[in-house]
Amino acid sequence: MIPAGSLLAAHDLRKAYGPTPALDGASFSVHPGEVVAVMGPSGSGKSTLLHCLAGIITPDSGSITYAGRELSTMSDAERSALRRSEFGFVFQFGQLVPELTCVENVALPMRLNGTRRKAAERIALEWMERLEVDDIGAKRPGEVSGGQGQRVAVARALAASPKVIFADEPTGALDSLNGERVMQLLTDAARSSNVAVVLVTHEARVAAYSDRDVTVRDGRARDLEHAV
């Protein structure tokens, strides 16, 4: 049931919150370096799907494999190690650590993976330069604009050289120009580094930066390419 060559694949996921089914038989897959947009109405289960794929929440049933390994057979510690070393995250509101400077924020995932401070901050600055925010490295998140903060978040997601980036409405809080810029920088960087992106969005102009789109309706993901 796993599409050949996929890096991350989910099959027949179900997840309910009390009586409400949030996912009701959703399937999904993404190849290395592929940008897939997850679209669908509000409340259809997009974020729930993303959180399951990223191992943040556990589905009630169904299978998720990452690089051939079944997530449900891993221990919690193994799953969080996987998240730290292989996954990057960008959410609607940057979720940067307010007490750290921007460069420290970008360096943080590498620090957690054991990279020394100097090296981590040097790599962090290189990514910030690519995302055109190297000039605000010394500022704290509270002192930068929404668009700048979002680029810092993208730099942070990319800097630890993940294999997959999960982005949930990464441009939701930005105006058109900044949203476009963030999408362009994110997808350019992801493509040139062969990083897969799972991009949740309800905006078609944002989804247009993807290679392919999947629509979630009533907890069921409809993957036109891999439709059975």
Next chain:
Amino acid sequence: MSIGHTLLGLLESGPRHGYDLKRTFDEKFGHDRPLHYGQVYSTMSRLLKNGLVEVDGVETDGGPERKRYAITDAGITDVATWLTQPEKPEPYLQSTLYTKVVLAMLTGRSAADVLDAQRSEHLRMMRILTDRKRRGDLADQLICDHALFHLEADLRWLELTAARLGQLAKVVAP
């Protein structure tokens, strides 16, 4: 787009030959479809007849004769009027799609499929434009963005209509 007004506008900076007009038009506005010579000459003779341009000189130098056109005062006024007049928003696509959706319902086909097919066609077009924008210069970006915002508006309509199919079915095919 109005080719006549565009060619007139190009003449405002000074007289030009038909060939020169075509080349400049193609370079600046003809990204998708360059003009045919026939279009240029028929447009120029219409403008000539309406007194919006005049012949500024004829060269023969051995080959076929080449007219040089200049814009008249009336032509300049015409360009100015065209530029200040907003374009009529064209709801043509929606009405075609609405017809398809209703027809699908009336004939017992899936209206949702009609909308889904259109939705992916729109997104496909938007991907192409986004890709072109990514690799193009500022002019490409602005032109693509205009098309992208329009396609996005259509897509919103498609989504809203998809969400209202149940309601619509009660009215259309009770």
